Amino acid sequence: MIQLNKMSFTYTKQPFLENISFTVESGEIFGFLGPSGAGKSTIQKILIGMLPNYTGSVVINGIEIKKHDNRFYEQIGVDFEYPSLYKKLTARQNLDFFSSLYQGDCYSADELLDFSGFYFL
Numbered sequence: 001m002i003q004l005n006k007m008s009f010t011y012t013k014q015p016f017l018e019n020i021s022f023t024v025e026s027g028e029i030f031g032f033l034g035p036s037g038a039g040k041s042t043i044q045k046i047l048i049g050m051l052p053n054y055t056g057s058v059v060i061n062g063i064e065i066k067k068h069d070n071r072f073y074e075q076i077g078v079d080f081e082y083p084s085l086y087k088k089l090t091a092r093q094n095l096d097f098f099s100s101l102y103q104g105d106c107y108s109a110d111e112l113l114d115f116s117g118f119y120f121l
Ligand SMILES: Nc1ncnc2c1ncn2[C@@H]1O[C@H](COP(=O)(O)OP(=O)(O)OP(=O)(O)O)[C@@H](O)[C@H]1O
Pocket: 011, 012, 034, 035, 036, 037, 038, 039, 040, 041, 042, 043
């Protein structure tokens, strides 16, 4: 589902992320840990197409990320680092808001609340 092969990226002229390779299979839960400044958020930004000027290969669901078009965003979900809406909206409003970002069919808020086992008004 996610394949990085010798991916390198830097914000400046100094080397930063160098030759990062890993694979995440469909259905696998994968996390990466590292000290502050190690590049975790940078890798997340690369994975969602915000930083296309990497070298090497970053493929998600068969799409080389630097060549993606907006259909790519129908296939992914992102839990952003700095939530600005989550706390201001109810759980149901959060689910409705995020499903509104997708053109395709989504589960309804009721179905997701049922699935999660949480119940909110
Ligand atoms: N837009 C940018 N321009 C230049 N340098 C940047 C930019 N964004 C981040 N950096 C630098 O890149 C380095 C890695 O930052 P990044 O946010 O990816 O680290 P992180 O592993 O997510 O850290 P944290 O655990 O603190 O969230 C830091 O030194 C940061 O200052």
